[in-house]
Amino acid sequence: MKDNSQETLSPETCSKKIFELTGAKFEPDIAADLWSKILKHKWFLSEKVGRDVGYRVASIDFIENMEQAVDEYMSYQRLDILNQMGAQRIGREIWDTISDSQPPKQLVQRRIILPLTEESLSRKHGVVPPKAITFFGPPGTGKTHFAKAIAGALSWWYIEIAPSMLMSDGVEKIGANLREVMERARNLDEVVLFIDEFDEIASSRDAADRIDKSITNEFLKQIPLLKNQGNKILLVCATNYIRQLDAAMLRPGRFDCIIPVGGLDKDGRTTILEYYLSKLNTGEIDLDQLVDRVSGFTPADIQYLFHQVAQFAFEQELATQKDYRVTLETFAQIIPRITPSLSDDVIKEFEKDSVLYSRI
Ligand SMILES: Nc1ncnc2c1ncn2[C@@H]1O[C@H](COP(=O)(O)OP(=O)(O)OP(=O)(O)O)[C@@H](O)[C@H]1O
Numbered sequence: 001m002k003d004n005s006q007e008t009l010s011p012e013t014c015s016k017k018i019f020e021l022t023g024a025k026f027e028p029d030i031a032a033d034l035w036s037k038i039l040k041h042k043w044f045l046s047e048k049v050g051r052d053v054g055y056r057v058a059s060i061d062f063i064e065n066m067e068q069a070v071d072e073y074m075s076y077q078r079l080d081i082l083n084q085m086g087a088q089r090i091g092r093e094i095w096d097t098i099s100d101s102q103p104p105k106q107l108v109q110r111r112i113i114l115p116l117t118e119e120s121l122s123r124k125h126g127v128v129p130p131k132a133i134t135f136f137g138p139p140g141t142g143k144t145h146f147a148k149a150i151a152g153a154l155s156w157w158y159i160e161i162a163p164s165m166l167m168s169d170g171v172e173k174i175g176a177n178l179r180e181v182m183e184r185a186r187n188l189d190e191v192v193l194f195i196d197e198f199d200e201i202a203s204s205r206d207a208a209d210r211i212d213k214s215i216t217n218e219f220l221k222q223i224p225l226l227k228n229q230g231n232k233i234l235l236v237c238a239t240n241y242i243r244q245l246d247a248a249m250l251r252p253g254r255f256d257c258i259i260p261v262g263g264l265d266k267d268g269r270t271t272i273l274e275y276y277l278s279k280l281n282t283g284e285i286d287l288d289q290l291v292d293r294v295s296g297f298t299p300a301d302i303q304y305l306f307h308q309v310a311q312f313a314f315e316q317e318l319a320t321q322k323d324y325r326v327t328l329e330t331f332a333q334i335i336p337r338i339t340p341s342l343s344d345d346v347i348k349e350f351e352k353d354s355v356l357y358s359r360i
């Protein structure tokens, strides 16, 4: 069979030829490179079947296989990036163990989870699934917990970026590191990208010094780039200081939702208490009474309370060598040692912020 691989055509002609044969469009330079490969492939295929397969068959076969090779390469590259960025798989339990009444669970379900999972219904009604959201609220209220729970509910990867990671090469490099992280993340699919304490990289440019300003500017540039990507990536940011964020960051069009995460109601406290009680060696406990005693406690306060109670029970049994069961009495001893994070002042400020900044 004649080897046509030496045929030379101008890049523009190659591009035109490939388009006529396959319907695929390539830049002239790339097309010229592809054309020489297609000619080799034509020769190779023809040798294989014992007859001239023709330009059309050879071109289509080559492009189809090339796509497969590109797909394979992309998924290999994604795995590599996931690895480098410390991606985690989160189980669905974390979402299921949040009480339905705990704000903002229902809101997150309605505005984030369902539009992303019910894709064709979203398309039918013109609902645009979210690409970037922000949680704000006092420390320990469950912002990080919600970000993880979303990844679990969606069965997507979870990647957490702490500003301290971006600062590891010095303050001057934060902007460049942020750009690099976001560029890598844009290649991924089905990922929740969580940026904690993001006020540190998106603080108001009025109050910030020169370096801070450039970081905020970089972040402002990166959000639309991420949002324009066709892949399934949800950027979730969290902050305790929504007031300190740059005004441009909070403008509509950047974040699809700005969601307050505040205190727990009775039901929310009950669910968390039940979860932690199941890990203790307990006697009789009136749950309703315990729920009332921890009003003003954040999930982080409750978690801390249970660590203290567990340590106390452990030491009691060590000292007495008798089975020690945690009761309401035990809690009554430990609770006064813990100051609830949500004081009236904190709640008041948070409520003000919720009115001013929420967008849901
Ligand atoms: N149902 C729940 N909702 C929220 N948090 C929970 C729940 N159950 C347990 N927690 C635990 O409460 C702790 C505090 O939550 P989390 O770290 O998400 O708070 P945060 O708002 O991100 O705090 P910070 O502002 O300090 O980062 C975590 O250890 C989390 O696992």
Ligand SMILES: [Mg+2]
Residues within 6 Å of the ligand: 143, 144, 145, 196, 238
């Ligand atoms: Mg957090």
